[in-house]
Amino acid sequence: MATLTLNRKLAVLADAAKYDASCASSGSEKRNSAGTKGIGSTEGSGICHSYAPDGRCISLLKLLLTNFCIYDCAYCINRSSSNVARARFSVEEVVQLTLDFYKRNYIEGLFLSSGIIRSPDYTMEQMVRVARTLREDHLFAGYIHLKVIPNAAPELLAEAGLWADRLSTNIELPTDSALENLAPEKRPAEIRTAMARLRGKLDEAKPEKKTRSKPQKFAPAGQSTQMIIGADKANDDAILTRAAGLYSGYRLKRVYYSAFSPIPDASSRLPLAPPPLMREHRLYQADWLIRFYGFDVPEIVAGGEGGNLDLAVDPKLAWALKERARFPVDVNFADREMLLRVPGLGVRSVDRIISSRRLTRLRLSDVARIAGSIDKVRPFITASDWSPGGQIDDVKLRQRLTPPPQQMSLF
């Protein structure tokens, strides 16, 4: 086989990595290179260094070590039965690219995944080597995210957590039966066991309250996962229930939802249609409501129909329109939990309302200034100079609050 240039390998192995939705480089420990004379830092919040025309941020150098793979997962472009162009980086090539890009301030760090070659252990060992080389030989203090090969040896996971900021194991599909159907070599229990192992390591790395000894560090930015949306028949209820189970069981920082996107040379078992981007967006909104707004899955799903979220309006508004009896809410007196359920008010707005109303009685214009926009909020609140009257019971309310239909992603 002819040798590929580094640039050609980069084209193939970045192309292969573009279906992974995770991009975050935030939430790790704070560290920098000031003392070491190496390069790199993480200071809590991540930085998006560029944006692609698909609207997604480019924060990390997202690569596959190789897109050769012995598995044959129908939804994956790199499955062994696909005729996609193949390439493989050496450990040193990935290290060099990461350093070259980082030094020019193109990226926050590296996100490394891989097709499975030879064996899960061999593949995981190669990825760990990349991270170790960056940290030990080049004193690299930037962000590193490694993808976990589910059935790799626990010792390799332990070492991965030593060098990486974040580890992720993809759950891939919302139901076990779909996974068995589309990814015959993947065992759902193995994926969850890997997550459970990571959780165990993360718990160990948390300092005990009264001891002064520092536990060994392990993936300070925690673990995450990705679920593909729309490749199987699962509804939003199944997807969100799965996500809630993962958050509570394995202390995940994030579940990424990735609208199944048509891939070249795709299996005929998959829907060859444009990716369901609006559905993906609604799922992220619902996920947010579960994690930060005190909603539970059945409540959110009840806002839609037949186990699926309402695509026309956001899930909080959809819920509020079906729970009109709970509104209007008085912004001058309501408790935090209820204010968080008002459509159009976010966590920051609610905090500002609560701090401001100690000093002044809030009028509608005050709420508008705090919330940034008032249209969605107005029918659901009362203020010192405002009452929505019969608006909340108006049959046309939903229609008035629904954005006019428009085509998505035109040129």
Place this chain on the structure above:
Amino acid sequence: MLSVRLESPNDFAEWRDKARRLLAAGVAPANVVWRYGAEDNGLFEAGDDMLPTVAGAIGSVPRDFLTLAQTVIQHSDPERFARLYTMLWRLQQDSRILMNAADSANSLLTNMASAVRRDAHKMKAFVRFRTVPLAGEERYVAWLEPDHYVLEATAPFFARRFAGMNWAIVTPYASTFWDMENLSFGPGGSKKDVPAHDAVEDDWTTYYAAIFNPARLKVSMMKSEMPVKYWRNLPEAAQIAPLIRNARAMEAEMIARASTQPPARHLRQKAREISAVDELIQSIPDARAAIESCRRCPLYEHATQPVFGEGPPDAKVMVVGEQPGDQEDLAGRPFVGPAGQVFDEAIAEVGIDRKKLYVTNAVKHFKFVPRGKRRIHQKPDSGEISACRHWLDMERQLTRPRLIVALGASAAQSLLGKAVCVAKVRGEPIPLDDGAILVVTNHPSYLLRIPDAEGRAVERAKFLADLQLVERLMAQSEN
């Protein structure tokens, strides 16, 4: 009218010094004009020379104001100095204004501060270093056109991040240098001071084009996060127009291209795979392997893994609990959580050696509902218990225990084939069909749920009494 002149557009210390002197002299905000650099004085303005010099404290301001003012002073709005002084003046009367997000002056300053923070953040994101040779090493230089005066406050970030490199950042109004030891500042420059190209840029634009998914085109989203005004200094931005132009065609091609014949490599690999042979389950390890693919009830779907029994394969005593809990589910082993610890302590107290027991559960998968960051245990229903009896029966056949201890109602139900009341059957040996003896007692987690210490002590005594019976029966069977 008093004119106050500042040397620097964004030096907080300088502004603070003048503001303190104005405040000491009792000059109201309406009577001050703030100027900076070479701006001319207005016709009827007096200079600030006669203002008193202030050494000690003047009034008091909330700490939040200092943070806010240090950020707002970097804003390019010429009114920033005056607006800050007005707020400082008002804070002397009412120190709580900053807590009121509905106050319009406060909200204006907050918005200015977030514009500055955004600009500083974009600076961290959109600086693009290019290399120039410097005495055998390399120096990294970048050109940037920020909207606000953010260079000085943001430069330390680059010093922390790129400590091991020589670098410079040039903007129209100032520049900054790092020599791996010190950060210094100099005058502004122009785009020509920075090289037009860098060797790594070709790889970077290749990466940029390859990571883009044409099926997800969302140009407005990109533009809101990476406004067009920044594009002229981003090497990858030249790719944007052609990528957008070709996206629809690329997507259509992906959809249209049906799957082709798998490559020969794939077929060879498939041939190598040995098709799995169904083996008869003849030992506990066989059963443990087989249960991995159990789909007898829906619990497998959200549990991490089945938790099979553990202990010597020829154990004379089998202990059956209800089902794995959160800890057992994660570890894949029975009785390692809080209830397991209660059990261990209790058997130790009556002199039973755990190493001699085969410990398992009536139901092998964890049943729960997610509640925020926790999984709340749910009792298995009859359907789940009877579905899982398949595995418990298998364990009994393979280990042939003489004595079985059922912990709790679910375990008793599984072993007796019908629901029973623990209180009624506990404490007396029940012969089973295969000749084994069954002893029923409470589940140890029941002890954990009793709130008062007194009630707990009573129930624990009963639990220990049941275990003593077990211990006696064990001793008998060994004789």
